[in-house]
Amino acid sequence: MTAAGHWRSVIDGASPLISADELVSCLNDPTVKVFDVRGTWSTPARALPGDYAEGHIDGAVFLDWTKHFNAQDVAIGLAPIADEASAHGSFAALGIDADDLVVLYDASSHMLAGRMWLAMRHWGFANVRVLNGGWPHWKARNLPMSRTTAQPGEGTFEPRLADGLKVDLGGFMTLQASACVIDARGPVSYNGTADDLRSGHIPGSINVPYSAVLDPETGLFLDPAAVHDTLDRLAPDWRSKPVIATCGSGYAATVILLALAQIGAPGTLFDGSFAVWKQDPARPVAQSSA
Structure with a gap:
């Protein structure tokens, strides 16, 4: 069996997730590329290469979520998924080839890995999975870890647009009246506060916190x-x-989209989400009582 054949025999191609046990079984497969996407939204929003250096999944390459697959000419909280040329550069820099299986993980309830998962799929790379439970689950199980920095070669994957996975503001405004719009933020952010009239949510959106589709323990x-x-x-x-998932900036919403994909249901990301929506004072904002 070829290396690629091994991971294809282990991984359910319909699932957006890979379990720790599945990953362990194909971790030494050279066509399985694992990426550490750890970072934080704490000011300033940033990647955490120091966390990677202190320990990561054996063989994993560090992926800076602020620099790959996101537009670089705008603040990160408003940045859309990168254009084709930038995506091409990221696939090349990360060493991703068309026959690879890409596995992404973070320590942020899957939302950073989920954003990269969505962005890769948006640019036509379908063989991408998110590690279920992320780094905390892997570490808790004492699975193979390393402090050795992995360096990728040059990837050859050629991006090609996959329609329907994300919409920008204009697309969202066209579709929202006929869609089930899910806001994946926590209730406090969704509800808004009386002292900030531009806080709250997009009118008509329904709050399904990303945590609702995760086991709290x-x-x-x-x-x-x-x-x-x-x-x-x-x-x-x-x-x-049709489901359109939104949140603060287009990250937590991908956790909902992962859950939908897990059950075979389609969903679309409103890229930029509430951060983009609230920019124009003419666009209405709704608030809810706690």
């Missing part, structure tokens, strides 16, 4: 049946309308 995604139940309870229109 393990950080793993809920099983598919529980994801169905959670969505039915919090956003019943998700079955009858």
Whole structure:
């Protein structure tokens, strides 16, 4: 069996997630490229290469989420997914080839890895998975770790646009009336505060916090049946309308999109999300009581 054949025999191609056990079984496969996407939104928003240097999944390459697959000419909180030329540069710099399996992980409830997952898929790279549970789960299980810095070669993947995975502001405004718009932020951000009238949420959006699709004890995604139940309870229109996921800047929303993909349901990211929406004072903002 070829190296690529090994990971294809291990990984369910329909799932956006890979379990720790699945990754361990193909960790030495040269066509499996693992990327550490750890970072923080704490001011300033940044990647955390120091955390990577202190220990990471054996063989993982560090991926700076602020520099790859995001536009560089705008503040990170407003930055859309990068254009084709920039995406091409990132695939090349990270050593990604068309026949690879890419695995992404973070320590931020999957939202940074999820953003990179969405961006890669947006540019036509389908063989990308997010490690279920991320770094905390891997570390808790004492799975193979290293402090050796891994250096990628030059990748050859050629990006090609995949339609329907994300919309910009104009696309969102066209589609929102007929969509189930899910806001993945926590209730405090979704509700807004009386002393900031531009806080709150997009009118008509429904709050499904990203944490609602994760097990609070393990950080793993809920099983598919529980994801169905959670969505039915919090956003019943998700079955009858196309889902557009939004959040603060287009990161937490990807956790909802991962959960949807896990159950085989489509979903679209509003890139830029509430941070972009609230820029124009003429666009309405809704607030809710706690």
